[in-house]
Every structure is written in C-alpha cells, then in structure tokens.
Amino acid sequence: MSNRRSSRQSSGGVSRISDDQIIELVSKLRQLLPEIRNSRSDKVSASKVLQETCNYIRSLHKEVDDLSDRLSQLLATIDADSAEAAIIRSLLM
Amino acid sequence: MNKYNPDRMNPSSLRSRFTTRFLRNLSKIHAQKPSSSSSPAEIFRRYRRIKVAADKSMAYSVRSRRTWSRAMLWKLRTRPCSTSIRKTRHEKQNKNRTTTATTGEDRVGFGVEADELRELVPGGEAMDLCNLLHETAHYIKCLTTQVQVMKKIADFYSP
Numbered sequence: 609m610s611n612r613r614s615s616r617q618s619s620g621g622v623s624r625i626s627d628d629q630i631i632e633l634v635s636k637l638r639q640l641l642p643e644i645r646n647s648r649s650d651k652v653s654a655s656k657v658l659q660e661t662c663n664y665i666r667s668l669h670k671e672v673d674d675l676s677d678r679l680s681q682l683l684a685t686i687d688a689d690s691a692e693a694a695i696i697r698s699l700l701m
Numbered sequence: 702m703n704k705y706n707p708d709r710m711n712p713s714s715l716r717s718r719f720t721t722r723f724l725r726n727l728s729k730i731h732a733q734k735p736s737s738s739s740s741p742a743e744i745f746r747r748y749r750r751i752k753v754a755a756d757k758s759m760a761y762s763v764r765s766r767r768t769w770s771r772a773m774l775w776k777l778r779t780r781p782c783s784t785s786i787r788k789t790r791h792e793k794q795n796k797n798r799t800t801t802a803t804t805g806e807d808r809v810g811f812g813v814e815a816d817e818l819r820e821l822v823p824g825g826e827a828m829d830l831c832n833l834l835h836e837t838a839h840y841i842k843c844l845t846t847q848v849q850v851m852k853k854i855a856d857f858y859s860p
Contacts, residue, residue: 633834640841658814661837665821668844672755675851680748682858683731 630654637661715843718762720850726754727854753777759847769836772824 634654641660730750757777763770818833819825822840825833 629831630834633831633838637834637838637841640838655814658818661841662814662817662821665818665837665841665844668841668848669821671848672844672851673752675848675855676752676755677748678855679727679751679851679858680744682855683727683747683751684744 634658640664715762716846716850719758719843719846722758722761723755723850724854726758727751730754753780755847755851759843763839763843767836767839768828768832769823769825769840776823 631654634657638657641657641664730747756773760770760773760777765771765774815830815833818837819828822828822833822837825836828836
C-alpha cells in the first residue's frame, strides 16, 4: 500500500507521506480503541488517538502481567496435563 | 471485539495458533515444577517464565510477517545471553533512531506521542510514522487475542 512512500527513509523523501494516509491509519487505529469507538467519531484529534493508543497498550501489557501472575499461582495448585485438550476444544468452539 | 469471532472456527487463525503454543509452553513449565512449588520465589520465577512464554507464543504465531514480531523474536532470542549483547543492540538502535525516525514527524506534529508509541511497540524505534501506525494496529490486535486467551485459561483453572 505505502510501498512508494515509506521505504526511502534516509534520503529525506519521507516528507512525501501524505496527511491523508496518516489520517486513514489513525482512524483505523481509532476503531481498535475501546473508549474512543463509543464516543463521537469526528471530534477526536489524531494526537489524542495516539495518546489513547499508548495508554491502551500499556493497560494491555499490565493485563498480561496480571494474568501471568494469576496463572503462575494457579499452576502451583493444579495437576492437569490431560485437561489441555479439553481447554483447546472449549476455547476454539 | 466482534471481529474476533469468525476466527474461532478457523484452525489456522492467530488465536488458535497462539492458544496451542501457549498451552504447550504452559504444560512444559508446569511439568518442571520442583517439590517446593509454592514458595514466593518459585512463583515469581514461574510468573516470569509464563510471561515470556506468552510473548514467545505470540511472536512465533505471527512469525516474521510483521516488523514488531521480528523485533520481539530477536529480543527473545538474545534474552538468555548476557546483558552486554542487549546493550550493544540498544545502542545501535538508538543511533538509527536519530537518523531515520524523525524526519516525517515535524510535518504532522506527532513527535512526542509517536515517540512514546515507539517505545511501546517492539521494534518501533526504527520505523517511520506510517509503518509505526500499521504495526501498532496489528500489535494491538495480537495483544487483545493474547489477553483473551490467557483470561480464558485462567478462568478455566480457577476454582
């Protein structure tokens, strides 16, 4: 998609990235964010979207940390290698 | 989050690839537990390994199709080695950062937030703004899959 524009970084040709392209990418990002998606769509500035993205990624990292923590404690108490197949089936259906 | 539902039936979707790998890693970690498995130090060590396993499973499920996954795989591979190697790589990346990453931003004024984003997305330091946004979108999608799967596993195992 952006092959023409985005690969010539070091030669200074990068200023050719159009604003429209950026706007399109930013709005795509906006769709992924849980809060902004629910509010009025045209009033959100791009830098706010980036800000929200950073916050969202940080919160996802933290969730992964918490879940790893929880799993590490749970692993101490279970015995279940045979449950693995059951889990996979239930997760995928 | 409705867009993830069609993937459930698909055995080669990101979600199922991640799930399979992660469960496999989990049972490996589980199999290695020593007799004193509930000491805090042991739990912490296991927490670290689970976290690494989650990231590793995610990165391997995406393989080299994305810049961020390549960067993460690189990071994971050099992780067990001494920290001096990591520092050298970091220095090299910082040098790259000053020459390649800043020329597009001034025009659209995203400098500060884009830099913050660069620190969060693996491999972000060397990307221009366009690629960074692409990679971020995919990275967020993968992170949410990771969280969903881990949550389900944790719920399954909770009493």
